[in-house]
Each structure stands twice: as structure tokens, then as C-alpha cells.
Amino acid sequence: xxxxxxxxxxxxxxxxxxxxxxxxxxxxxxxxxxxxxxxxxxxxxxxxxxxxxxxxxxxxxxxxxxxxxxxxxxxxxxxxxxxxxxxxxxxxxxxxxxxxxxxxxxxxxxxxxxxxxxxxxxxxxxxxxxxxxxxxxxxx
Amino acid sequence: xxxxxxxxxxxxxxxxxxxxxxxxxxxxxxxxxxxxxxxxxxxxxxxxxxxxxxxxxxxxxxxxxxxxxxxxxxxxxxxxxxxxxxxxxxxxxxxxxxxxxxxxxxxxxxxxxxxxxxxxxxxxxxxxxx
Numbered sequence: 001x002x003x004x005x006x007x008x009x010x011x012x013x014x015x016x017x018x019x020x021x022x023x024x025x026x027x028x029x030x031x032x033x034x035x036x037x038x039x040x041x042x043x044x045x046x047x048x049x050x051x052x053x054x055x056x057x058x059x060x061x062x063x064x065x066x067x068x069x070x071x072x073x074x075x076x077x078x079x080x081x082x083x084x085x086x087x088x089x090x091x092x093x094x095x096x097x098x099x100x101x102x103x104x105x106x107x108x109x110x111x112x113x114x115x116x117x118x119x120x121x122x123x124x125x126x127x128x129x130x131x132x133x134x135x136x137x138x139x140x
Numbered sequence: 141x142x143x144x145x146x147x148x149x150x151x152x153x154x155x156x157x158x159x160x161x162x163x164x165x166x167x168x169x170x171x172x173x174x175x176x177x178x179x180x181x182x183x184x185x186x187x188x189x190x191x192x193x194x195x196x197x198x199x200x201x202x203x204x205x206x207x208x209x210x211x212x213x214x215x216x217x218x219x220x221x222x223x224x225x226x227x228x229x230x231x232x233x234x235x236x237x238x239x240x241x242x243x244x245x246x247x248x249x250x251x252x253x254x255x256x257x258x259x260x261x262x263x264x265x266x267x268x269x270x
Contacts, residue, residue, distance in 0.1 A: 017178055025178075025185060032185065035196065063177045071247045076201035099198075 006133030008110060013067025013127040015060040019120065022059055023052040036062075036079045044086060056123035057116040058084045064114065064127035065094055069103060077103070084114070092116055094127075108132035144191060144266065148259040151186035155179055165256035166234070173255075183258075193265045203261050204231060204249050214246040232257050 026032045033042055036059060045054040062082040071077065081100040084092050094112050096104055104112075111130040118124065145165070152163050156173055169175040175183070180197055188194050205213050206227045213224040220228070225237035225244075232252055244252075 015177075021178065021182070025182060036181075059178065066177075076198050076205070078196065078198045 008133055009131040011068045011070060011129045011131065013064040013069070013129070015063035015067065015125050017056040017060040017063075017123045019053050019056045019118065019123055022056040022123075026055070027052070034080075038080050038083045041084060050118075050120075053118040053120065053123055057118045057125060060123045060125035061092065061094070061114050061116055061127065064125040065112065065129070066100070068112070068127040068129040069100075069107075069109075071103065084116070144262050145256075145259045147190040148183075148187060148255060148262060151183045151190065152255055152258075155182035155186055163255060165254065165259070167255050168251060169253055169255065169258065170251050187258075187262055191262060191266060193262045195261065195265060200250060200253065200261075203264075204228060204253070206231065218246045220244045220246060220249070228252075231260070 026036065033055075037045075037055065041055075041058050045051045045058070048054055059079070061084045062079050065082045066077065077099045081096060081098040083095040083097065085095055086092055092114055094114055096112075108131050109129060110132045112127065114125055114127045116123070116125050149160075149163055149165075152158070152167075152169070152173065152175075153160055156163075156175060156179055158173065163173065167173050169180065169183070177197070184195050184197065205224070208224060208227055212221065213227070214220050219242060220240050222237065222241040224246075225235070225241035228235050228240060228249065229237050232249075232254070234254065234257075235252060
């Protein structure tokens with residue numbers, strides 16, 4: 001007799017951000033920067049020659065993660081609740097907080113990975129989320 | 141406060157690089173006008189600058205939900221309840237509670253949010269109502 005095996009659900013999200021546009025929105029405005037980025041993200045990008053490329057990539061990552069969650073910006077989530085940190089190798093990893101972390105917990109997030117790339121003009125991020133079968137279910 | 145309707149329309153037109161006649165009060169920001177997250181951010185920053193009313197992207201969800209607890213606003217599958225749909229009618233008068241209840245997912249509510257709805261939200265914040 002065959003046994004049904006529940007499968008995990010894989011979701012992806014991708015986003016692109018124009019570097020100049022992100023720069024125009026936040027350059028010289030610390031309050032705006034702090035609404036979009038965590039202190040650790042701002043610290044990582046501070047002093048980098050291509051600072052706004054890195055910030056744009058991080059903004060793209062936040063949106064890519066929320067797309068992989070199936071929510072976009074639709075719920076009561078703050079940009080700072082999806083944080084992009086870097087391993088010593090430079091590999092990015094995501095830290096969730098607040099309403100985004102609660103959503104992930106409630107819906108059974110198992111694994112989350114992200115990849116970033118940027119040029120002088122555009123920053124891209126691609127997120128992959130793996131959800132546990134018992135929770136990935138109907139609501140995502 | 142400055143003319144909020146005009147300020148909101150101007151913010152939408154400029155942030156999305158649209159022609160003036162492409163934006164009507166009934167236009168939905170995401171579905172009709174194609175706004176992405178960074179566009180919404182741009183719109184909200186422009187409105188803040190012209191009207192002085194500060195709105196975070198996350199405030200939109202709070203405004204649409206109106207303080208109704210999550211478990212009452214949507215069911216276990218995150219589909220809008222009758223109570224949720226009735227509330228949406230108050231902040232998004234163009235919606236039909238009979239159509240939304242039991243069919244619309246909570247995360248899809250924002251796709252119905254119009255230029256006029258945003259202007260009303262700005263006015264309510266400007267009046268100290270939010």
C-alpha cells in the first residue's frame with residue numbers, strides 16, 4: 001500500500017532595483033535610511049565605494065524575500081524586519097524579525113537563501129524559501 | 141494642509157513617471173498603475189514632503205485592517221472574513237463586502253487600494269485620525 005508523503009513547498013522571489021533611484025530616495029537622509037535598513041546593514045555599506053549599489057541590493061533582497069513569502073509589502077511588515085547580513089566569506093544571509101519572523105514561524109519556514117548581484121545601474125536579488133509541508137499548505 | 145488629492149496624484153504621477161491623465165482617483169496603485177514596492181516608497185516619501193504626513197509602507201496594512209485582530213480579520217487560511225470585508229468597505233468604499241468575504245486573501249487587499257483610498261488615508265492622518 002502506497003504511503004502519501006507530504007512534500008515541502010518551494011517558493012522563489014526576485015527583485016531588481018535601480019541604484020540611482022534608491023540613492024535619490026535616501027541619500028543624505030539618515031531617518032529614511034533607518035526606516036529601510038538596519039544599523040548593521042548601514043554599517044556594512046558605510047564607506048564602501050559603491051555604497052548605493054550595496055544598499056540597492058539589500059533593498060532588492062528584502063522585496064525578493066517577501067515575494068518568496070507570497071506577501072510582498074501587503075502585510076504589516078517593516079523593511080528592517082528582513083535584514084541582510086554577510087558571512088565572512090561575503091555570502092549573504094537573511095535575519096528575520098518582528099512581523100516577518102512571526103509570519104515565517106506561523107507558516108513553517110524551513111530554509112531561506114538569497115543571492116545578490118549589482119552593477120553600476122541595477123541591483124538584483126533572488127530569494128528561495130522552503131516551507132514545511134504541514135504549514136506551507138493553503139495559506140501561501 | 142495642502143490640497144491632498146492633488147498632492148497624492150502628483151506624487152503618483154511623478155514616482156511612476158506617468159502622464160497626468162493616466163492616473164484617476166479610481167486607479168489601483170499596484171494592478172492598474174503597476175507600482176512595485178520601491179514605487180510605493182517613492183510615492184509615500186513624496187507625499188510626506190508635500191503634505192507633511194508621514195506614512196510607512198507597513199502603515200497601509202494597519203490602516204486597511206483597522207485594528208481588527210488578525211484572527212477576526214481573516215480566517216485560518218488568511219482569507220478575509222465578513223467582519224474584515226465590512227471594515228474594508230469603510231476605508232475602501234469601492235469594495236463589495238459580499239464579493240470579498242470568503243474569497244480575498246489578506247495579502248491581496250493592497251491590490252485593491254486606489255489613489256483615492258491613499259488620499260483618504262493621508263487626510264485621516266493629517267487630521268490626527270490615524
